[in-house]
Structure formats: C-alpha cells, structure tokens
Amino acid sequence: xxxxxxxxxxxxxxxxxxxxxxxxxxxxxxxxxxxxxxxxxxxxxxxxxxxxxxxxxxxxxxxxxxxxxxxxxxxxxxxxxxxxxxxxxxxxxxxxxxxxxxxxxxxxxxxxxxxxxxxxxxxxxxxxxxxxxxxxxxxxxxxxxxxxxxxxxxxxxxxxxxxxxxxxxxxxxxxxxxxxxxxxxxxxxxxxxxxxxxxxxxxxxxxxxxxxxxxxxxxxxxxxxxxxxxxxxxxxxxxxxxxxxxxxxxxxxxxxxxxxxxxxxxxxxxxxxxxxxxxxxxxxxxxxxxxxxxxxxxxxxxxxxxxxxxxxxxxxxxxxxxxxxxxxxxxxxxxxxxxxxxxxxxxxxxxxx
Amino acid sequence: xxxxxxxxxxxxxxxxxxxxxxxxxxxxxxxxxxxxxxxxxxxxxxxxxxxxxxxxxxxxxxxxxxxxxxxxxxxxxxxxxxxxxxxxxxxxxxxxxxxxxxxxxxxxxxxxxxxxxxxxxxxxxxxxxxxxxxxxxxxxxxxxxxxxxxxxxxxxxxxxxxxxxxxxxxxxxxxxxxxxxxxxxxxxxxxxxxxxxxxxxxxxxxxxxxxxxxxxxxxxxxxxxxxxxxxxxxxxxxxxxxxxxxxxxx
Ligand SMILES: Cc1ncc(C[n+]2csc(CCOP(=O)(O)OP(=O)(O)O)c2C)c(N)n1
Numbered sequence: 001x002x003x004x005x006x007x008x009x010x011x012x013x014x015x016x017x018x019x020x021x022x023x024x025x026x027x028x029x030x031x032x033x034x035x036x037x038x039x040x041x042x043x044x045x046x047x048x049x050x051x052x053x054x055x056x057x058x059x060x061x062x063x064x065x066x067x068x069x070x071x072x073x074x075x076x077x078x079x080x081x082x083x084x085x086x087x088x089x090x091x092x093x094x095x096x097x098x099x100x101x102x103x104x105x106x107x108x109x110x111x112x113x114x115x116x117x118x119x120x121x122x123x124x125x126x127x128x129x130x131x132x133x134x135x136x137x138x139x140x141x142x143x144x145x146x147x148x149x150x151x152x153x154x155x156x157x158x159x160x161x162x163x164x165x166x167x168x169x170x171x172x173x174x175x176x177x178x179x180x181x182x183x184x185x186x187x188x189x190x191x192x193x194x195x196x197x198x199x200x201x202x203x204x205x206x207x208x209x210x211x212x213x214x215x216x217x218x219x220x221x222x223x224x225x226x227x228x229x230x231x232x233x234x235x236x237x238x239x240x241x242x243x244x245x246x247x248x249x250x251x252x253x254x255x256x257x258x259x260x261x262x263x264x265x266x267x268x269x270x271x272x273x274x275x276x277x278x279x280x281x282x283x284x285x286x287x288x289x290x291x292x293x294x295x296x297x298x299x300x301x302x303x304x305x306x307x308x309x310x311x312x313x314x315x316x317x318x319x320x321x322x323x324x325x326x327x328x329x330x331x332x333x334x335x336x337x338x339x340x341x342x343x344x345x346x347x348x349x350x351x352x353x
Numbered sequence: 354x355x356x357x358x359x360x361x362x363x364x365x366x367x368x369x370x371x372x373x374x375x376x377x378x379x380x381x382x383x384x385x386x387x388x389x390x391x392x393x394x395x396x397x398x399x400x401x402x403x404x405x406x407x408x409x410x411x412x413x414x415x416x417x418x419x420x421x422x423x424x425x426x427x428x429x430x431x432x433x434x435x436x437x438x439x440x441x442x443x444x445x446x447x448x449x450x451x452x453x454x455x456x457x458x459x460x461x462x463x464x465x466x467x468x469x470x471x472x473x474x475x476x477x478x479x480x481x482x483x484x485x486x487x488x489x490x491x492x493x494x495x496x497x498x499x500x501x502x503x504x505x506x507x508x509x510x511x512x513x514x515x516x517x518x519x520x521x522x523x524x525x526x527x528x529x530x531x532x533x534x535x536x537x538x539x540x541x542x543x544x545x546x547x548x549x550x551x552x553x554x555x556x557x558x559x560x561x562x563x564x565x566x567x568x569x570x571x572x573x574x575x576x577x578x579x580x581x582x583x584x585x586x587x588x589x590x591x592x593x594x595x596x597x598x599x600x601x602x603x
Contacts, residue, residue: 051464064428069432
C-alpha cells in the first residue's frame with residue numbers, strides 16, 4: 001500500500017476526515033496547530049464545518065452540539081486549552097455523548113513550554129474534569145498510529161457513547177514518518193438512535209447530566225461504571241515485544257516507548273533479557289497483560305516523560321511482589337537510549353528498588 | 354362557553370418547579386404558543402442553560418440538550434451547523450448569558466449563527482439563591498450585594514440587548530417585559546419575529562425578557578411586577594435595538 005511522508009498531526013487530521021468527522025472546532029495552540037490548519041482547508045472540500053472558535057470552552061461545547069446531533073465531531077488542543085475543556089468533557093461523559101478530543105501534550109504546569117512531555121497522563125486517564133467518569137484514552141507512538149488510532153477513537157467513542165481522547169506528546173505530533181493514509185478495515189458507524197434531530201414522529205429525546213431525584217445520580221454513576229468495566233474488559237490494547245524470555249520488562253507509551261525499543265535492542269546485544277510492554281490504550285489500561293508479565297519477570301522499569309504518573313497504574317496492575325523502578329524526564333526533557341540502557345542495567349544489578 | 358385562554362398543546366400538562374409568581378413560566382408559554390402557531394414543534398430543539406430554566410424538557414415535548422452553564426450558544430452553534438434545517442433555540446438566564454457565558458453569546462452573535470436565544474433578565478442568579486448578577490440594578494440588595502449594588506465596586510448593570518445589537522451578525526435584538534398583559538402580547542410578537550428570523554436564515558436573533566424573581570427579591574408576586582415596571586424598565590428600556598429587514602449581509 002502507498003505510503004506518504006507526513007507529519008503526525010496531519011496524519012491525525014486526515015484520520016479524522018476518513019473516520020467521517022465533518023465537524024471540527026478549535027482554538028490555536030502550539031504544538032497542534034497543524035491539525036486545525038489542515039482541517040480548515042480540507043473540511044470545506046468534503047462538505048464539513050470548521051469553526052475557529054473563540055476559546056477551548058466554546059470549542060468543546062460546539063463539539064457537544066454537533067455530537068448531540070448525531071455527527072462525528074472533534075476538537076484538539078494542548079495543555080492550557082485542554083484544561084479549559086474539562087468542564088465540557090465532564091458534561092459529555094455525564095450526558096453519554098461521543099466526541100474525540102486530541103491533546104498534543106506540551107509541558108506545564110501553567111503556560112509551561114511547547115516541548116514534548118507526558119505531563120497530562122493523570123488529567124486524561126484519571127478524570128481531569130469533575131465527577132466520577134472516565135475518558136477512553138489512546139496513546140499513539142507513531143505517525144501511522146496517529147492516523148489509525150484517530151479512526152479507532154471515533155469508533156470507540158460512538159460505540160460506547162463516551163468521550164475519547166488521543167494523548168500524544170508533541171514529538172509524535174510534529175515529526176514525519178511514512179504513513180499509509182487509508183484505513184485497514186472499513187470504518188464502523190454505529191447507529192445513533194439517541195441523537196437529537198427534532199421529535200418528528202417519535203417521542204422527544206433528552207441529553208442531560210443533571211440528576212436531582214432520589215438515587216438518580218447514583219444509579220447513573222453505576223450505569224457508567226458498568227460501561228467502563230465493559231470497556232476495560234474488551235478494549236485494552238498493548239504492544240508486547242521480546243517479553244517471552246524477558247527478565248526485565250520496560251513499560252512506556254508514546255515517544256519513550258520508541259526510545260526504549262532502541263535501548264532494549266542494545267541491551268539484548270549485551271545479553272540482557274529485556275522486553276517492552278507498550279500500552280496503546282491508557283484507559284482501558286492493559287492491566288491483565290501487565291499482571292501476567294509482572295509475575296514472570298524479575299524487574300519492571302517504567303519510563304515516562306514526566307515525574308511519574310503511569311507508574312502508579314503499573315503498581316496497581318502488577319503482581320504485588322513486582323519490583324518496579326521508574327525513570328522519568330519531565331518538562332520537555334528526553335529520555336535518551338543510553339539513559340534507558342543505564343536504567344536497565346541498574347535494574348539488572350538489582351540495586352534499584 | 355367559548356374558551357378564550359388555554360394551555361398551548363406544546364406546554365406539557367404538568368406542575369412546574371417555578372416559584373409562584375415567577376415569569377419564567379410566561380416566557381415558556383409564549384414560546385410554546387409560537388412553536389404551535391408556526392407548526393415547527395417537531396423540528397425544534399431546545400438548549401437550556403443552567404439556572405431555573407434547566408428543566409425545560411419537563412415542560413416542552415421537544416428534543417432537549419442540557420448545556421453547561423453559559424455555554425448554550427456554543428452548543429447551539431455546533432447543533433445548528435450540524436442540522437441547518439432544524440430550529441434551534443437556547444434559553445438562558447442572566448447569570449448564564451451575561452456573566453459566565455459572555456464570551457459564547459458574543460461570538461455566536463458575532464458569527465451570525467442562525468439560532469435564536471431567549472434571555473431571562475431577572476437581575477439575579479435565581480437558582481442558586483438570588484446572588485448578584487451583572488444585571489443587578491444599582492442599589493439593589495442581593496445575598497452577595499447586601500449593602501446594595503455599588504457602581505464603584507460592582508460596576509453598572511449590563512445591557513445585553515443593546516450590546517448585542519452592535520454586532521453585524523445579529524439580525525434581531527429586542528427587549529420586552531412580562532409584567533402586564535399588554536407587554537406579554539408584545540413579547541409574544543418578539544418571540545415570533547425572532548424565530549422567523551431564524552427560519553428566513555437572517556442570522557442571530559435574541560429576545561431579552563425583563564422578568565421577575567419575587568422569591569429572591571423578597572417581595573410578593575404583585576409587588577415584583579411593580580418593581581419590574583418602576584425600577585427595571587427605566588434602566589432597561591424596552592424596544593427593538595436591531596432588526597434586519599433584508600439579507601443585506603450577503
Ligand atoms: C460552572 C458553574 N458555575 C456555577 C454553577 C452554579 N449555578 C447554577 S445556576 C446558577 C445561576 C443561574 O442564574 P441565572 O443564569 O441568572 O438564571 P436564573 O436561575 O436566575 O433563571 C449558577 C451560578 C454551575 N452550575 N456551573
């Protein structure tokens with residue numbers, strides 16, 4: 001199949017179009033501006049709507065209006081913009097409305113910097129907005145995955161009537177790789193009988209998140225919980241490499257997983273039995289796979305571009321006796337292969353716990 | 354006997370949660386009557402903001418999307434762009450529109466989104482217990498302006514209908530009042546005009562209803578109507594501030 005050398009952000013934007021997304025609303029912020037700029041050009045050509053919204057708050061609420069109409073809608077942003085969207089994302093979750101929200105992570109807190117980071121893992125995976133809810137979170141690690149996982153995000157969002165977030169660091173958004181720009185399988189379009197299209201010939205429908213009656217909110221939360229459990233059961237994805245004989249398991253997503261692959265190759269050359277588990281979905285987290293591997297390997301090394309966020313979920317998922325170490329570079333710092341290799345060796349020597 | 358007044362079919366036969374005397378109910382009825390008369394009920398979608406209007410779906414047999422506080426104009430934007438053939442209205446209080454949601458209302462209006470917004474100006478945050486809003490009158494006591502609103506510290510009451518009328522995207526901006534039968538009749542005409550603007554794709558339309566909140570104003574329903582007439586109208590003049598007559602924007 002033909003491949004094109006293309007930027008991650010563009011692959012993502014093209015993925016959205018091929019997923020049938022015809023509504024994009026967004027506000028500029030580096031390092032994701034390629035996405036709105038590409039869609040501003042392409043959407044009108046395929047009958048779509050692009051609105052340069054007045055803020056990220058407006059963007060996410062425009063997404064809500066289009067989504068309530070039964071259409072595939074998306075917004076994208078980074079750092080401060082994603083923070084502004086949290087109220088809306090919580091409403092989407094509460095009203096069970098699908099939407100795709102893209103976070104091309106820049107560093108923080110505050111205005112921070114525009115360098116790649118994974119500082120928003122907790123925000124994306126453990127809420128971000130108020131209330132007892134979960135986003136579906138997908139973590140691409142290549143330009144190809146920016147395309148493929150965006151399509152998947154729309155499918156999952158619709159299937160489960162839930163917001164889905166693409167969580168990628170600025171590196172994945174900004175660099176170029178060859179990418180196949182067509183879906184591997186036909187895009188799925190679940191029916192949306194719940195959408196608000198006017199009550200012609202049917203009962204009026206309602207999309208809301210306010211529950212004031214006795215026990216109503218609790219029942220709603222329990223229903224949501226059931227849905228999240230189902231998502232956890234069915235949809236967790238990860239890549240596993242060299243784990244069959246591994247004594248050390250590296251766990252990393254996004255850019256650090258690529259760095260880890262290089263380090264693992266070097267370590268293997270030195271005779272160190274090390275493998276990689278790369279979560280592709282962050283919620284649902286690949287808990288089962290991590291648990292199974294963690295009871296086989298001697299050591300686990302988690303590498304992130306932050307001060308240690310996913311590592312807590314690894315601790316929860318792993319076998320209780322697992323020895324877990326962490327290596328992180330926050331604030332735009334990169335873990336280099338040599339650094340990761342050094343961490344692998346340290347873990348091997350057993351003086352790191 | 355001839356029935357001279359009855360509940361419009363598009364207002365559900367149910368108890369309301371509104372306080373006795375509240376004029377939200379009148380605004381609801383006017384909208385229901387106009388939807389019936391224009392025969393657009395089954396293609397209308399309502400988007401209430403957060404405030405006393407949030408239970409809109411309990412009273413209208415139409416599709417309803419509950420928007421976050423202040424964001425109904427953005428939700429309406431997304432919805433109307435997705436379904437240009439439907440009639441989309443937002444319904445907002447003055448906290449919702451004139452405080453937390455100023456950005457969304459201004460930009461929806463400025464883009465000329467072809468939607469209609471009904472705006473209840475009762476000078477307070479009703480649902481949360483009558484706190485000061487940007488629309489609270491000078492000197493007016495509320496739970497958060499216990500000494501009366503002071504322009505030096507709280508600024509002046511904001512005039513949404515006039516402000517929005519300055520924006521090119523606005524087709525219709527008017528202020529009406531709900532304190533007397535004559536004014537209620539005028540208000541109904543404004544509701545119809547606003548929806549006609551949308552049907553004729555003229556752009557953004559907004560009706561500001563001067564309304565009462567007797568509970569939080571701590572007066573009787575009848576006294577509240579007098580307060581509206583004697584204190585609100587002198588500051589918030591009634592009238593049409595913008596009315597597009599042709600598609601001169603094209
Ligand atoms: C982000 C956010 N802040 C605050 C609130 C609490 N709140 C609910 S209703 C309301 C005020 C509503 O007042 P208004 O819009 O004037 O409508 P009214 O109830 O007077 O009709 C507030 C502040 C909220 N729901 N969301």
